[in-house]
Amino acid sequence: MTWLLIILPALMAGLIQGMTGFGAVIIMMIFFPSILPMTQAAGIGGIIMLPSEIALALHYRHDFKIKRVLPALVVYAAVATWSVQLGKVLDTHVLRLMLGVLLIALCIYFLVSKNADSRHYPWYVAILFMIISGFFSGLFGIGGPLMALYFLSLSKSMPEYLANVQGFFLFDGLYITSIRVVSGILVARLVPYILAGMLAGVIGTMVASRLSSRWDLATIKPWIYRFIGLAGLYYLFF
Template identity: 70%
Template structure:
């Protein structure tokens, strides 16, 4: 039963990551906390995501732009470094409710407003996205939804969007995993779960890349906004 709760979520996570550009850890965190402590579940999910993110980054490597990714990553990672150790101090239930409410509100706004998402965000809005995403990435391993909105606002095509957001998450995955290993959150006994999960996630990503070649960014945006809303509902009710 434990292995099923690793393999199935990782497979679906790889599929979701390949189609929307984010969300792998969200899917895994629905299941993993039932068999693992919260901080370890987030850490294992983050490493499992590496297989999907690496494959997508390589596939869309020609679209990756360092200038677009570097500053957001510095802000995001600085906050995540601080928040990664807070899960034992803060009331994470209240924080999940706050995040859920924010994501549902943003999802509804972007789905209902025809003009939303068609322009770049002001620097202070973009900065808030980076800070909030980094904070929740450190706590739960989940920083994707708001960063997806940020990179969507700058992208002109599906490859442009996927190439930059996956490059961002690849750098983040190596960095935050190093922090978790140094802090003793991830240890050697976790390796079998990680290897099996990475294989399952890679299979899901292969399926997703075959499907995504048929879609453009305009077609994909409603799915991304909808998944952000579903993520928010999960945090509100579970």
């Protein structure tokens, strides 16, 4: 059962990532905390998609703008470093409640805000995005949606957006993973789970790339968001 709760969510996460461009860790964090402590679940979820992020970052490297990514990464990483340590001392019940609220908020946000990815955000909203995303990334590995919106609002083309957002996620993933290793959250006994999850995630992403031309993304996305909301209700009440 443990292996199924690693492999199947990672496979599903790869499919979601391939269809929507984000959300892999959100899907994994629906299932992983049922078999692992919250901090380790977040650590595994954060590292499983690294191979896909590396491949995408290399593919779009010519459109990557370090001056745009670096300031956001500094703010984001500073907050995430603090919240990683916070996650080690917070009560598990409190963490589950926070995760539930976050998932429900994400569900409502994406269902209600139809044009969220086409807005240009002022600097203070952008900084708030970085702080909120860094905080929840450190706790749960879920920091992608708001940062994706931030980079999308600044990009003039899809290659530029993908280059910056995947480069950001890659640097963030490597940094936060190293923090979790040094902090004793990610340990050697978790390596088999990580490798199995990486393989499943890559397979899911490959399958999604083949099927995406047949699916209507506008129809699929609302159901993904509703599923995230149901998961949030589960963590709030069970």
